[in-house]
Amino acid sequence: xxxxxxxxxxxxxxxxxxxxxxxxxxxxxVRQIAILLTIYLEPPPHTVRGLAAKLNVTKPVITRALDxxxxxxxxxxxxxxxxxxxxxxxxxxxxxxxxxxxxxxxxARAKELPL
Amino acid sequence: xxxxxxxxxxxxxxxxxxxxxxxxxxxxxVRQIAILLTIYLEPPPHTVRGLAAKLNVTKPVITRALDxxxxxxxxxxxxxxxxxxxxxxxxxxxxxxxxxxxxxxxxARAKELPL
DNA sequence: TCAGAATAATACGGCACCGAAACGAATGGT
DNA sequence: ACCATTCGTTTCGGTGCCGTATTATTCTGA
Numbered sequence: 001x002x003x004x005x006x007x008x009x010x011x012x013x014x015x016x017x018x019x020x021x022x023x024x025x026x027x028x029x030v031r032q033i034a035i036l037l038t039i040y041l042e043p044p045p046h047t048v049r050g051l052a053a054k055l056n057v058t059k060p061v062i063t064r065a066l067d068x069x070x071x072x073x074x075x076x077x078x079x080x081x082x083x084x085x086x087x088x089x090x091x092x093x094x095x096x097x098x099x100x101x102x103x104x105x106x107x108a109r110a111k112e113l114p115l
Numbered sequence: 116x117x118x119x120x121x122x123x124x125x126x127x128x129x130x131x132x133x134x135x136x137x138x139x140x141x142x143x144x145v146r147q148i149a150i151l152l153t154i155y156l157e158p159p160p161h162t163v164r165g166l167a168a169k170l171n172v173t174k175p176v177i178t179r180a181l182d183x184x185x186x187x188x189x190x191x192x193x194x195x196x197x198x199x200x201x202x203x204x205x206x207x208x209x210x211x212x213x214x215x216x217x218x219x220x221x222x223a224r225a226k227e228l229p230l
Numbered sequence: 231t232c233a234g235a236a237t238a239a240t241a242c243g244g245c246a247c248c249g250a251a252a253c254g255a256a257t258g259g260t
Numbered sequence: 261a262c263c264a265t266t267c268g269t270t271t272c273g274g275t276g277c278c279g280t281a282t283t284a285t286t287c288t289g290a
Contacts, residue, residue: 006222007219007221010225011152013221014217015156022149022171027278031137033133034133056138058248059269064248068247083257085256085267085268086266087269103122107125142248162237163238174239175238175240175280176278179276179278182239199237199285200237200238202239
């Protein structure tokens, strides 16, 4: 099952999924989505500093994104016990479900693509 | 060339492309991207009212998105000559290039996906 | 013709985010 | 024991988007 997406199919897929996201009022910014998926796809541990470097944004951006996503219970923070300056970002059940749901949306839209 | 994206591949693709978008500072919101792609993928003509209905958002959202995207020269507005209440949203060269570029990013990232 | 509907734009108050700078806590080197 | 460094957070001023309500313009139908 090779992944063969041509440009027009790619755009159609991007359009359809974004439309779905807008429809269900999932108002996460592009940055927040990038952060969320990094946390759930890349191997832990994740720190503020590491995420900032990975996304090439400033640390306050990460802190604020974690604040807002934390309110939505999509991620949690914990102090690193070995180096108490560090904060370890952890996954949550609700976050895992949300990510899984996004995967389902994309997969479903990809299936519907015209060949 | 069937499109077969499984959930994990979908998420990886979404993550990678969003990361690219963040990296190059293309700070369009999810709504704006949905609007832009609708304009460039769906058959014209496009009106404020039509886009608002399609995205299920209020009309001021469309007006403001057109304002900001107009500043970036991604779209243009023109009064409908037949019914002067209407505004026709038109594509621009810069907008077409931006959309094309997005398609390339997605396609490239899809190619890199682990099987 | 003219009252009402339809369309897009604007006004308003509120909220969230941004970048830069400053800050407090914790660490590590000497 | 110090002091520079690291790390995450907070503060500051500014910007942009949101939803609701209102406006100006244009069309339509009786």
